[in-house]
Amino acid sequence: MENADLIRKLNVKRNRARLGGGDRSIEAQHKKGKLTARERLKILLDPDSFEEFDAFVIHRSQDFGMDAKHAFGDGVVVGFGTIDGRIVYVYAQDFTVSGGSLGKAHAQKICKIMDMAMKVGAPVIGLADSGGARVQEGIDALAGYGDIFMRNVSASGVIPQISAIMGPCAGGAVYSPAITDFVLMNRQTSYMFVTGPKVVKTVLNEDVTTEELGGAVVHASRSGVAQFIAETEQDTLLQVRDLLGYIPSNNMEEPPYVVPRDVADRRCEEFNSIIPENPNTPYDVLDIVRRVADDNVFLEVSQEFAKNLVVGFARMNGHPVGIVANQPNYVAGVLDIDSSVKGARFVRFCDAFNIPLLFFEDVPGFLPGTTQEHGGIIRNGAKLLYAIAEATVPKITVILRKAYGGAYIVMNSRHLRADVVYAWPTAEIAVMGAAGAAEIIFRREAAHTDDPDKFMAEKEEEYQDRFSNPYRAAEQGYIEDVMEPATTRIRLIRSLEMLSGKRDTNPPRKHGNMPL
Amino acid sequence: MENRRSDAELIVFRSKEGSMMKSYRLKVGGQSFTARIVEYTETKVVVDLNGSNYEVELSSETLEAEPSRPAPAGEPRKRPVPPVQPSSTSTATPPPRPSSLTAAIGPHGVGAITAPIPGAVKQILVAVGDYVSEGAVVLVLEAMKMENEISARVAGKVSEIAVGLGESVQEGQLLIQIEVS
Numbered sequence: 001m002e003n004a005d006l007i008r009k010l011n012v013k014r015n016r017a018r019l020g021g022g023d024r025s026i027e028a029q030h031k032k033g034k035l036t037a038r039e040r041l042k043i044l045l046d047p048d049s050f051e052e053f054d055a056f057v058i059h060r061s062q063d064f065g066m067d068a069k070h071a072f073g074d075g076v077v078v079g080f081g082t083i084d085g086r087i088v089y090v091y092a093q094d095f096t097v098s099g100g101s102l103g104k105a106h107a108q109k110i111c112k113i114m115d116m117a118m119k120v121g122a123p124v125i126g127l128a129d130s131g132g133a134r135v136q137e138g139i140d141a142l143a144g145y146g147d148i149f150m151r152n153v154s155a156s157g158v159i160p161q162i163s164a165i166m167g168p169c170a171g172g173a174v175y176s177p178a179i180t181d182f183v184l185m186n187r188q189t190s191y192m193f194v195t196g197p198k199v200v201k202t203v204l205n206e207d208v209t210t211e212e213l214g215g216a217v218v219h220a221s222r223s224g225v226a227q228f229i230a231e232t233e234q235d236t237l238l239q240v241r242d243l244l245g246y247i248p249s250n251n252m253e254e255p256p257y258v259v260p261r262d263v264a265d266r267r268c269e270e271f272n273s274i275i276p277e278n279p280n281t282p283y284d285v286l287d288i289v290r291r292v293a294d295d296n297v298f299l300e301v302s303q304e305f306a307k308n309l310v311v312g313f314a315r316m317n318g319h320p321v322g323i324v325a326n327q328p329n330y331v332a333g334v335l336d337i338d339s340s341v342k343g344a345r346f347v348r349f350c351d352a353f354n355i356p357l358l359f360f361e362d363v364p365g366f367l368p369g370t371t372q373e374h375g376g377i378i379r380n381g382a383k384l385l386y387a388i389a390e391a392t393v394p395k396i397t398v399i400l401r402k403a404y405g406g407a408y409i410v411m412n413s414r415h416l417r418a419d420v421v422y423a424w425p426t427a428e429i430a431v432m433g434a435a436g437a438a439e440i441i442f443r444r445e446a447a448h449t450d451d452p453d454k455f456m457a458e459k460e461e462e463y464q465d466r467f468s469n470p471y472r473a474a475e476q477g478y479i480e481d482v483m484e485p486a487t488t489r490i491r492l493i494r495s496l497e498m499l500s501g502k503r504d505t506n507p508p509r510k511h512g513n514m515p516l
Numbered sequence: 517m518e519n520r521r522s523d524a525e526l527i528v529f530r531s532k533e534g535s536m537m538k539s540y541r542l543k544v545g546g547q548s549f550t551a552r553i554v555e556y557t558e559t560k561v562v563v564d565l566n567g568s569n570y571e572v573e574l575s576s577e578t579l580e581a582e583p584s585r586p587a588p589a590g591e592p593r594k595r596p597v598p599p600v601q602p603s604s605t606s607t608a609t610p611p612p613r614p615s616s617l618t619a620a621i622g623p624h625g626v627g628a629i630t631a632p633i634p635g636a637v638k639q640i641l642v643a644v645g646d647y648v649s650e651g652a653v654v655l656v657l658e659a660m661k662m663e664n665e666i667s668a669r670v671a672g673k674v675s676e677i678a679v680g681l682g683e684s685v686q687e688g689q690l691l692i693q694i695e696v697s
Binding site: 068277279329330331332367371435 | 633634657659686
């Protein structure tokens with residue numbers, strides 16, 4: 001055969017491979033408002049950057065007539081490409097081929113690019129759209145999931161792993177995204193659950209729809225499984241690109257620097273009056289977080305889940321930072337079970353990938369009550385404490401207002417190895433609020449006075465003067481400085497530069513024993 | 517107890533304005549019952565009637581035909597309820613658990629504003645019949661020494677204020693019901 005014929009033959013085969021499950025399946029996919037695996041990769045990756053591997057792979061299954069059913073690629077498109085010029089490895093499950101079901105060959109393709117990503121030190125991005133295990137392949141399909149999970153775990157904290165759920169993701173399949181660093185879900189077409197509505201109906205006699213059980217809204221707001229939710233497939237994929245902009249390619253790299261457009265010595269005059277005079281009045285901490293950041297841009301993570309603790313990424317003078325902030329605007333900014341777990345996971349991600357942490361603190365304490373205590377606020381709150389104490393990246397705290405009790409210690413205090421702690425003049429660093437403290441100390445004494453109310457008011461004021469300020473802590477050196485709020489951005493950028501060479505370690509050990 | 521299945525109209529007396537989850541006195545064909553609301557959504561009510569659970573479907577016609585108005589002080593509020601049907605589950609089983617989505621948006625539907633945290637009602641900023649826009653602050657809940665502003669998640673008409681000034685509320689308790697417009 002002539003070379004030209006061989007090349008023609010290659011092109012015929014390649015075109016067949018690119019068609020996945022064929023025109024009719026592609027049309028069905030489009031009718032559901034969904035894109036195909038290859039269309040998604042086109043949006044996700046830089047133009048013309050995708051290089052596909054294993055397009056000609058077919059399964060070797062012989063049972064249940066599978067030997068007659070072959071499609072090139074076996075239901076998943078894998079390879080590498082670039083996002084903003086940086087190498088990323090990708091796999092995109094192809095629902096048009098056997099419903100994107102996972103068999104042995106399918107899993108091996110995913111494992112191959114994960115192994116490559118680990119060798120090279122580049123992120124892995126998975127686009128999930130799969131009906132689940134390919135039942136005809138029996139235990140080989142399960143083995144495939146196991147092989148992927150093992151690689152997810154090995155890669156955890158070494159290379160970033162991002163999962164975008166573009167369609168169904170059910171059964172064992174959910175545990176791969178669950179291990180990865182970030183899960184994004186498409187509001188219209190994605191769902192995740194361990195067992196579907198049919199099994200729920202059979203086993204528990206509970207009627208529930210797919211969306212109610214594991215839709216994007218549920219996972220973004222209630223379960224906390226998904227960190228991002230987007231309206232369309234395109235938005236979901238563009239969010240992955242956005243997110244990656246803050247993350248280094250592996251744990252040995254610094255996070256990606258971009259030349260800042262914003263100025264480093266920008267004063268934020270509005271900060272001098274942003275804290276309400278009444279200490280019981282809430283305000284939106286996002287007004288502070290956004291204004292402090294370069295170009296006022298803040299990428300919030302888990303926006304709808306545990307809204308009392310805000311976490312997310314921003315840049316300070318071009319360098320990515322992870323921000324953790326109590327949100328007085330939602331349930332007083334208390335720490336509770338959900339917010340502790342949310343914060344702990346975010347802090348550990350940043351620490352694993354060399355992203356400095358900034359804390360903005362206004363916390364009245366841990367949420368009391370039976371719901372929280374019985375739900376395990378002790379062991380869950382401990383997760384946040386553990387994560388912050390263990391983190392060795394630069395850690396800076398700005399105490400905006402309340403820093404009470406145990407929550408003050410947890411929120412990156414000096415005692416948990418904070419590098420720099422600043423306080424605004426509005427800060428109240430104390431065991432508790434003045435009213436509560438006066439109540440405990442002087443209640444008995446007040447009963448013996450002529451006017452107990454007046455006496456208590458005086459004592460409350462006395463406590464307020466003495467303890468509800470940042471100066472007691474400053475006298476002890478627990479905080480580095482009390483600063484004019486307007487200078488916050490300037491001071492933070494200087495401190496981050498000062499800490500850019502920070503090296504700190506934990507004692508050698510197999511691993512710690514975080515209270516999971 | 518055959519008359520449970522009767523089509524006789526029920527008259528529901530509220531024992532106290534807005535005291536959801538409290539006992540109600542019912543009259544079915546002249547016979548008196550004590551009922552307790554176990555679950556309340558926009559479309560159905562699960563009623564514990566003398567110890568047995570029943571599902572009462574609220575048809576939308578009924579809701580529209582009888583728009584909620586503030587009850588005159590001191591006068592019990594009346595609301596006709598469609599006939600009681602024994603629920604599909606046996607009377608011995610507990611009421612159906614709220615599904616995940618209703619749990620995500622609260623057991624009272626999207627128009628329900630519930631307490632995100634235990635606390636005390638400090639201010640009520642709307643009245644029944646008011647129209648509110650999405651994000652409007654409707655109530656101030658004092659909790660953790662903070663005056664937490666509770667806002668409407670959807671635009672609509674305030675159809676019910678389920679709590680009184682100074683009342684202590686639990687997490688998830690209905691505060692204000694908004695009829696989505």
